[in-house]
Structures are given as C-alpha cells and as structure tokens.
Amino acid sequence: MESGATVTDTYLHRPVLLAEAIDALNITPAGIYVDATFGRGGHAQVILQQLGPHGALLGIDKDPQAVAAARQMFEGEPRFSIERGTFAMLGQYVQERGWMGKVNGVLLDLGVSSPQLDDPQRGFSFRQDGPLDMRMDPATGISAAQWLASAPEQEIASVLYTYGEERYARRIVRAIVAARQEAPIITTGRLAAIVAAANPAWERDKHPATRSFQAIRIFINHELEDMQACLPQVVEALAPGGRLAVISFHSLEDRIVKRFIREQVRGDDFPPGLPVTQAQLRPRLRAVGKAMYAGTEELQANPRARSAVLRVAEKV
Numbered sequence: 146m147e148s149g150a151t152v153t154d155t156y157l158h159r160p161v162l163l164a165e166a167i168d169a170l171n172i173t174p175a176g177i178y179v180d181a182t183f184g185r186g187g188h189a190q191v192i193l194q195q196l197g198p199h200g201a202l203l204g205i206d207k208d209p210q211a212v213a214a215a216r217q218m219f220e221g222e223p224r225f226s227i228e229r230g231t232f233a234m235l236g237q238y239v240q241e242r243g244w245m246g247k248v249n250g251v252l253l254d255l256g257v258s259s260p261q262l263d264d265p266q267r268g269f270s271f272r273q274d275g276p277l278d279m280r281m282d283p284a285t286g287i288s289a290a291q292w293l294a295s296a297p298e299q300e301i302a303s304v305l306y307t308y309g310e311e312r313y314a315r316r317i318v319r320a321i322v323a324a325r326q327e328a329p330i331i332t333t334g335r336l337a338a339i340v341a342a343a344n345p346a347w348e349r350d351k352h353p354a355t356r357s358f359q360a361i362r363i364f365i366n367h368e369l370e371d372m373q374a375c376l377p378q379v380v381e382a383l384a385p386g387g388r389l390a391v392i393s394f395h396s397l398e399d400r401i402v403k404r405f406i407r408e409q410v411r412g413d414d415f416p417p418g419l420p421v422t423q424a425q426l427r428p429r430l431r432a433v434g435k436a437m438y439a440g441t442e443e444l445q446a447n448p449r450a451r452s453a454v455l456r457v458a459e460k461v
C-alpha cells in the first residue's frame with residue numbers, strides 16, 4: 146500500500162476520448178504498452194482487455210492514490226505492472242524491463258484526474274474549500290501554499306502569465322501579495338476569493354480563478370517540463386511502427402506535442418541550403434491522421450472532454 150493513499154476511492158474518473166485513443170494505439174495482442182498517466186485506469190483497463198496472454202502493460206503515475214487504485218484493480222494480473230513516479234523517467238522504467246526499442250504503444254492522457262480535482266483535500270479545486278496543496282505527488286516538492294508564501298511577486302506574475310495566459314496577472318499578484326501580508330494563504334477558498342476579487346474580466350461559464358489555478362498547478366507539478374523530458378524518451382522506447390498517443394487539455398500542452406511531432410517527422414536539423422535527401426534527414430516519427438476532438442455524445446456525457454485534443458504519431 147502506498148503511503149498517503151486511500152484504499153476506498155469515492156471519486157471516479159471517466160476516461161476521455163477512450164475509443165479514439167485505443168484505436169490510435171493499434172493494439173497487437175502480444176504487444177508491449179505503456180500507460181504513462183494511469184489515473185484510475187480507464188484506458189489501461191481497455192488496453193489489457195485487448196492484450197493476449199503474452200502482452201504487457203506498464204502503468205505510470207506520480208499520484209500515490211492512483212498507484213494504490215492500480216494495485217487494487219489489477220491485483221494478480223501478471224501482464225500488468227505499475228511505477229509510482231514521473232513519466233519523465235519513462236526511459237528508465239522501460240530500460241529496467243528490457244523493453245527499450247520494443248514498446249508498441251505509449252499513451253499520455255495529460256493533466257489532472259477527476260479524483261484529484263474533485264477531492265477538496267487535494268487542494269486543486271477553486272469551487273470547494275480545502276488545503277491549498279495542488280501536488281499530484283504530495284510527497285514531492287512544495288505545496289502551492291508554501292510557494293505562495295515566499296515566492297517573489299515577479300515570479301508569481303510570470304507563472305500566472307505564462308502557464309495561465311492570464312492577462313491580469315500583475316493585478317492578481319498584487320492582491321495575493323497584499324493578502325499574504327495579512328495572513329498566509331493556505332486554503333483554496335481564500336485563494337479563489339482573492340483572485341476573483343482582483344480579476345476584472347469575468348468570462349462567461351468560467352470561474353474567474355480558473356486561469357490562475359491552472360497556472361499554479363502546472364508550475365507546482367512542473368507539468369510542461371515533465372512532458373518535454375518524456376516525449377524524446379517515448380521515441381527511443383518505441384519499436385518501429387509503435388504508436389505515441391497524447392491527449393492534452395490546454396493549448397500550452399498541445400503546442401508542445403504538435404511541435405515535437407512536427408520536428409520528429411522532419412528529422413535532423415541541417416543548415417539551410419544543404420542538398421540533403423529525405424533519408425539523410427532521418428525522420429523518427431510519422432504523424433497519423435489529424436488532431437481529434439470529442440464528439441457531441443461524449444461532450445454531453447463528460448464536460449471534461451471539452452478541451453481534449455488527441456494527437457497520434459508512429460515510429461518510423
């Protein structure tokens with residue numbers, strides 16, 4: 146049992162773009178697959194169903210509650226193993242299993258899970274009050290409350306602007322700094338109220354603290370850095386013909402995935418003007434289809450799918 150993890154899980158996660166992601170992985174029964182964002186195993190379960198007795202699935206998640214759920218769900222399942230850690234270490238986990246260059250598919254379903262968002266105790270929610278934590282792995286790094294207590298004004302503004310694309314970052318940060326001088330900001334409810342009061346632009350159907358919370362969460366969990374570290378390791382891990390499928394939930398993530406696939410499709414960089422052939426460029430990936438979005442039926446059933454984008458590529 147992972148420390149800090151509960152056995153009973155009252156918060157459910159509904160997998161996003163499930164059929165599309167499974168289809169994208171092009172599963173062969175004896176293949177090797179990695180679900181690098183296990184969550185509550187919505188995708189993993191279907192991958193396992195499609196694997197034969199000689200197939201294998203590795204799950205990865207940095208959240209101890211997700212890992213505990215995985216152990217419970219697949220107890221005694223010899224084809225499944227789970228790593229508690231960041232997918233920025235995917236290469237090491239794959240190497241340890243002797244799978245380098247042999248993996249047939251890797252799925253990244255990025256961002257937070259519904260159990261993380263819905264449990265106020267995890268500190269991600271601006272709708273329900275709870276301790277201001279926001280760590281996917283509460284045993285690593287510092288909480289959002291600790292960071293906000295001491296970070297320089299300029300640093301907080303830069304986080305809100307860069308990771309939240311928050312136009313009113315400066316105003317909001319001035320309010321945060323004034324508030325923390327009165328008392329430490331240690332609850333999600335207080336932070337949401339401070340941001341809402343300072344934000345002059347209330348968008349329809351969007352809580353005024355949405356962008357700020359997203360930004361702080363991305364920063365605290367170094368989400369974009371982990372992605373950037375992971376993607377090249379996926380390319381190394383894949384067997385020729387192996388698939389990479391990535392579901393992202395906001396434009397910053399999607400931009401990184403799109404650029405990465407484009408660069409890998411193009412291959413090595415040569416100075417402009419050099420007469421190089423396509424083969425000399427050594428492309429490493431081939432893009433498979435176009436970006437995919439949730440259909441009307443899924444959107445009605447699961448509002449979280451609203452911003453989901455699936456991109457797929459295949460190792461050359």
Ligand SMILES: C[S@@+](CC[C@H](N)C(=O)[O-])C[C@H]1O[C@@H](n2cnc3c(N)ncnc32)[C@H](O)[C@@H]1O
Binds near residue numbers: 184255
């Ligand atoms: C959107 S959920 C995945 C849901 C899953 N596909 C399902 O259907 O149940 C994202 C999960 O990835 C995990 N995660 C996010 N970033 C991670 C990282 N850098 N390393 C490992 N796990 C990560 C989160 O803890 C969360 O459980």
